[in-house]
Every structure is written in C-alpha cells, then in structure tokens.
Amino acid sequence: MLPGFPDAMPLQGLAGGLMIGLSAAIMLLALGRIAGVSGLAARATGLSASGAPRGIAIAFILGLPLGALLISVISDGVQTTFPISPWPLIIGGLLVGFGTRLGSGCTSGHGVCGMSRLSPRSLFATAMFMASGFVTVGLLRMGGWL
Amino acid sequence: MVVKQTAIALAAGLIFGAGLAVSGMADPQRVQAFLDLFGAWDPTLAFVMGGAMIPMAIAWRIQRRMATPAAAGKFELPGTTGIDRRLAIGALIFGAGWGIGGLCPGPAIADLAIAPAPAAMFIAAMLAGMVVHKFAFR
Numbered sequence: 653m654l655p656g657f658p659d660a661m662p663l664q665g666l667a668g669g670l671m672i673g674l675s676a677a678i679m680l681l682a683l684g685r686i687a688g689v690s691g692l693a694a695r696a697t698g699l700s701a702s703g704a705p706r707g708i709a710i711a712f713i714l715g716l717p718l719g720a721l722l723i724s725v726i727s728d729g730v731q732t733t734f735p736i737s738p739w740p741l742i743i744g745g746l747l748v749g750f751g752t753r754l755g756s757g758c759t760s761g762h763g764v765c766g767m768s769r770l771s772p773r774s775l776f777a778t779a780m781f782m783a784s785g786f787v788t789v790g791l792l793r794m795g796g797w798l
Numbered sequence: 799m800v801v802k803q804t805a806i807a808l809a810a811g812l813i814f815g816a817g818l819a820v821s822g823m824a825d826p827q828r829v830q831a832f833l834d835l836f837g838a839w840d841p842t843l844a845f846v847m848g849g850a851m852i853p854m855a856i857a858w859r860i861q862r863r864m865a866t867p868a869a870a871g872k873f874e875l876p877g878t879t880g881i882d883r884r885l886a887i888g889a890l891i892f893g894a895g896w897g898i899g900g901l902c903p904g905p906a907i908a909d910l911a912i913a914p915a916p917a918a919m920f921i922a923a924m925l926a927g928m929v930v931h932k933f934a935f936r
Binding site for chain 1: 800803804805806807808809810811812813814815816817818819820821822823824825826827828830831833834835836837838839840841842843844845846847848849850851852853854855856857858860861864866867868869870871872873874875876877878879880881884885886887888889890891892893894895896897898899900901902903904906907908909910911912913916917919920921922923924925926927928929930931932935
C-alpha cells in the first residue's frame with residue numbers, strides 16, 4: 653500500500669482520522685467543547701471538578717467502545733496486539749493517567765483539537781509528548797525490551 | 799436540551815471510537831510502531847492525525863463566526879497560551895506512558911469492546927494515575 657512500509661494503512665488511517673476529526677468538530681460546534689478524552693474520562697469518573705457536564709462526559713466515553721464494537725461487528729474484527737506482560741499496561745497506564753492530568757490533555761485534546769486550532773500551548777504539549785514517546789520507545793528498543 | 803446534548807455526545811463518542819477502530823489506532827502495537835523509529839517504523843498514525851486535522855481546521859474557522867454552539871449556551875474552551883512547567887512535565891510523562899503501553903486514553907477506552915481484559919488493566923492503572931494527581935495537586 654505504501655512503498656517501503658508494508659504494514660502501514662494510509663487509507664484506513666486517513667479515513668479513521670477524518671471520522672475522529674468529524675467527532676471533534678461535532679463536540680466543538682454543537683456542544684462548544686473540546687473532544688479531549690483524558691479530560692472527559694476524568695470528568696466521567698468524578699476525578700475532575702471542572703469540565704464538561706457529567707452526563708456529556710459519560711455519554712462520550714460510553715460511545716468510544718460502542719463505536720469500536722460497531723466497526724468490529726460490520727468488518728472482519730478489529731486487530732489489536734497488546735503487550736503480553738501486564739507491566740507495560742500498568743506502568744504505561746499510571747504514567748498516562750498522571751501525565752494527562754498534569755499536562756491538561758492527551759492526543760485528542762492537545763493533538764487533534766489544539767493543533768488544528770494552532771494553540772501554542774497544545775503545539776508545545778504535542779511536541780513534548782511525541783518527543784517523549786519517540787525517546788521512550790527508542791530506549792525500550794535499545795534495552796532489548798521490544 | 800440535556801437529552802439532546804447527551805445524544806450528541808454519545809454520537810460523537812461513537813464516531814470517535816469507530817474512527818479509532820477503522821484507522822488501526824485501536825492497536826497498541828501499531829501505535830508503538832509509529833514511535834519506534836529504530837524498528838519497523840509504521841507511519842499510519844501520521845495519516846490519522848493528518849485526516850483529523852481536516853474537519854477540525856474547518857470547524858475552528860466556522861467556530862470563529864458563531865456566537866454560541868448549535869446545541870449549548872456558550873463555548874467553553876481552554877486557553878491557548880501559558881506554557882508552564884506543569885504542561886511540559888505532564889506531556890513528557892504522558893508521552894513516556896504512551897510509548898511503554900502503546901495506548902493513550904481514547905484507544906484504551908475504545909478497546910474495552912475489542913480486548914476487554916488488557917484494556918481494563920490499562921484503564922485501571924490510568925485512573926489510579928489520575929487519582930494520584932488529584933491528591934498530589936489539589
């Protein structure tokens with residue numbers, strides 16, 4: 653599909669990206685809010701005192717697995733390969749939870765919504781978490797963990 | 799108004815989750831492969847980001863001409879300035895966790911419908927991390 657990258661899915665990536673952008677556009681133009689999953693998840697679980705009305709946060713969060721389930725049912729299933737050891741999930745989860753609250757956002761809020769808004773805060777945050785991700789995975793590979 | 803807003807949020811979440819599944823971003827291995835510059839690099843995530851930018855760049859242009867959102871009283875948007883130490887350190891910590899697990903919050907929650915056991919383990923840890931932040935910084 654993409655020369656040199658046999659595993660890449662450029663067309664599916666673009667199509668799925670358009671859907672993600674459409675979802676964020678609906679949240680912005682209809683409800684006046686950022687589609688930031690970490691913030692909405694914190695709000696839905698009562699871990700954030702500010703943000704979207706609780707009902708909106710819960711509804712959006714519930715929609716995520718429903719949407720993935722829908723695609724899984726109408727296609728041949730959705731491919732996922734998780735780490736075999738629980739430790740990457742536990743350590744990764746702890747860092748993602750703490751870091752997204754401290755940094756006020758994740759890939760959706762800072763990445764999709766903030767970058768498209770050309771928000772200096774979000775452009776900076778996205779550059780930081782991308783760089784950190786590249787370095788972390790690079791170190792994991794150098795250390796023989798991957 | 800509340801019922802309508804809840805329905806809109808549910809539909810938006812559903813489209814978002816479907817988009818993650820279609821794009822391959824529900825797969826932690828594929829996301830990690832994007833961050834793996836020295837391994838078998840997979841550029842798919844860049845196409846997803848690029849695709850998501852298109853509707854949102856248009857949406858921000860429309861938003862500037864709207865006095866209020868279509869189905870809510872007012873726009874409630876975060877500020878765009880004020881780069882501080884918390885933002886930097888938080889983003890660095892998030893990026894490290896993202897690389898280690900191959901998961902960020904959206905795909906993790908969407909994967910509850912695809913691979914419930916590992917997704918739930920990641921989400922439990924993620925919520926624990928949020929709890930730590932809540933008690934450390936409030």
